Amino acid sequence: MKSVRLKRERREARSAGTRSRTDRKRTATAASDQTPRRQQRLENKRIAIFDAALELFARYGLHGTTVDQIAEAADVSKTNLFYYFPTKEDVYVAALQNLLTEWLAPMLALDVEGDPIKSLSDYIRRKMEFSRKYPEASRLFCIEIVQGAPLLGKELRTSLKRLVSEKAAVIQAWIDAGKIAPVDPYHLIFSIWSTTQHYADFSAQVHAILEKRLTDKAFFEEATLNVQRIILSGIKIRSS
Structure with missing residues (x-):
């Protein structure tokens, strides 16, 4: 009986290990599929910020343009804008x-x-x-x-x-x-x-x-x- 129980436990362990590896592969594949899309979304937002900032800076200059104006024109939140650029000056330099x-x-x-x-x-x-x-x-x-x-x-x-x-x-x-x-x-x-x-x-x-x-x-x-x-x-x- 003990021998049978040990064999059953080994089969269950192997089965669990196989499921675990399969789950990890699925998770990795899903993450891999999402990465290009996420990168494209990030790049699209970055471009939107650049375009909005260029127009505002050209019209009002660095000191006449506010972070609120850039965020509103780029259709992003201030928090989201600061994720890409810590300060308004960073946006300006990056745009230039x-x-x-x-x-x-x-x-x-x-x-x-x-x-x-x-x-x-x-x-x-x-x-x-x-x-x-x-x-x-x-x-x-x-x-x-x-x-x-x-x-x-x-x-x-x-x-x-x-x-x-x-x-x-x-x-x-x-x-x-x-x-x-x-x-x-x-x-x-x-x-x-x-x-x-x-x-x-x-x-x-x-x-x-x-x-x-x-x-x-x-x-x-x-x-x-x-x-x-x-x-x-x-x-x-x-x-x-």
């Missing part, structure tokens, strides 16, 4: 850093092996597209720079400076190869920035004079072609 990454993306395409006129023409168009799609973001960046870049200074002196120096070297290589006229590469880059961003940062002025905005497709094309013509005509090689 994200903006700087997007703002610099078009410049990455400039390559010494590319045709300089086409490359710079495409770069101008992409900068104009950024001004059309993200005017609030462009104005926020402008505000930060005008104020002396108190919260973005480190990024400007490091990542921005490195990338601009790298692309200035590409432009200089085109000049040395006789592909474009000799101009200072940095001033060429600054000219492209200031001209293309004008249509976002000073859109109210443009609209007051022309009663048009970049959201008007015909005006966008007209403005883009004129900016390309003005800038590129200054660097094309002229036959003697």
Whole structure:
């Protein structure tokens, strides 16, 4: 009898162990299935906070914008907002850093092996597209720079400076190869920035004079072609 009881207990133990392992696998699978969805929800909320903050900061500045305004515009609670960003300043810096990454993306395409006129023409168009799609973001960046870049200074002196120096070297290589006229590469880059961003940062002025905005497709094309013509005509090689 004792032998039979021991065998039965061993079978029950093995059965319990099997159920336990199966339950753990099911739990792990469920958690694994939920993780991507949860991450997507978190990312969606983060994007909503970014979008709301960009618009408010561009309109009212850092000090004129409240946490309550950001939370309401992003449709999240203040507690939920603080889960992502401990302070309003953290939201501001994160938004600016994200903006700087997007703002610099078009410049990455400039390559010494590319045709300089086409490359710079495409770069101008992409900068104009950024001004059309993200005017609030462009104005926020402008505000930060005008104020002396108190919260973005480190990024400007490091990542921005490195990338601009790298692309200035590409432009200089085109000049040395006789592909474009000799101009200072940095001033060429600054000219492209200031001209293309004008249509976002000073859109109210443009609209007051022309009663048009970049959201008007015909005006966008007209403005883009004129900016390309003005800038590129200054660097094309002229036959003697």
